[in-house]
Amino acid sequence: MKKRKCVLTAFLYRDGLAEGKWATQKGAVDALGISQAELSLALKLDALPAELVGLFESPGEITPYSVRVIREVIARDGLDVVVQRIAQHVSAGSKLSTRAALATIKGQAFAAKRALSGRGTSETAVPKGSSDSPKDLSDRYHRGVIQGKWANYSGCARALDLSRKNIRDAVCITALMDSLPYFRGMGGVTFVVGRKFLAFEKAWGRQALQQRARHLSFVMKGASIENILWAFNGENVQPSDLARIRIRKGRGARQLIIDCNHADFLFRYRREFELAICSVLQRLTLSGETIAMFRWARDTPKFKAAFAKGYAARHGN
Structure with missing residues (x-):
């Protein structure tokens, strides 16, 4: 008897006990061909709150694994917290698949909704085939959790036929970028750039990274993502290093030459200099x-x- 459902296992055990086929759980285990843990968990199904069991669209299909997960979540978070998580579904009379019910009980659905805050939870909110962007792939993952299509990275990877690492990185990158000032809500961050920020977080910690981002959001507003990466990585030249900057006329009538100590460094910010010069010209002309x-x-x-x-x-x- 393999992967017996809890309701059926408990029925067979009690029926055999009444008919005298066995007198102990050990005798039932040997006769039914299941493990002691499976039988024990099946018998503990009746001890679970009725609202938790009623959340499943097919309570008769609840397995010992589901019972174990529910008991572990209750022991970790407390029964009141778990009941609060499912209150909306219970009041609405919703019936969820086993995967969706477990995700709701564990709080994964709530975390997914919070991650999607302001971005919509409908199936069409993320176009199909848009998995090149970490934000789009992260949104697809969270929507799948809410809809009960999968409950973890591995299930999402199998369903979408994608690398588990890419899905995990996409979720982590999006969560990290949303927590940083200036980057919140940016959809153009690529996997290459996002993984560099994940490396920064691993090296410095989330709090130190947020403090640095908060500072750079003021001094580098409008800078390109590459320039911000240089700044995060400590490659920026300090003001004291730029002791002398001089602009002189070039050979042609349309040329200006900037003399400085770190020309290669300033050249990275040529777009920012061009915008600044245009702003000055607008005020002067x-x-x-x-x-x-x-x-x-x-x-x-x-x-x-x-x-x-x-x-x-x-x-x-």
């Missing part, structure tokens, strides 16, 4: 309409009178 407006105001009688009055006040005339 005036449009033709603005110049015309100033000329019109200068030539009006009121402006001339106000200018003369101010000039006289300043010079005491």
Whole structure:
């Protein structure tokens, strides 16, 4: 008798006990061809709260493994916490598959919903074939947990025919990036970049990484992901290293040359320099309409009178 369901195992044990086929659990184990642990767990099904058993769409299909998982979760988290997790399903009269029920009891469904906060839980929220992005793959994993399609990385890997490592890394990368200031909600982080951040977390710890990200979110706003990685990795040149920066005119009329101590370092930030120069030029240059407006105001009688009055006040005339 292999993988006997708890209800059937308990029935056969009690029936055999009543008919005198065996007098002890050991005798029943030998006769039924099951282990002592399977029989013990099957008999403990009746001791579980009715709302937990009722959560399963087929209570008669509950296995000793499910009973063991439920008892371990209750021992770890407490019965009140477990009952609170399933309260919404119980009040709605929901019946879940064995996989989905166990995920709900263990709190995996709640954690998955929290991970998907603000991103939707529908099947169509993540397009099919979008597993190249860690965020998309992480969202597919969590939605599968909520829907009862799988309860762990291995089950997801089998269902999607993907590497378990990729799924695990995708979930870890997305959770880490969502916890860092400036990166929260970024969908463009690749596996290569994300795994570098996971390495930072392993080396420094989550708290130290968050503090560094909080600082860099102010001083490197708008920087590319590559530049931020350099900064996280301690490759940035300190301000004291840039003791002398000078801009001079080049040979051509369209050339400016930047002289500095670390040209190779500054070249990494050329896009940021270009944006900064454009911002300065916008403040320095005036449009033709603005110049015309100033000329019109200068030539009006009121402006001339106000200018003369101010000039006289300043010079005491």
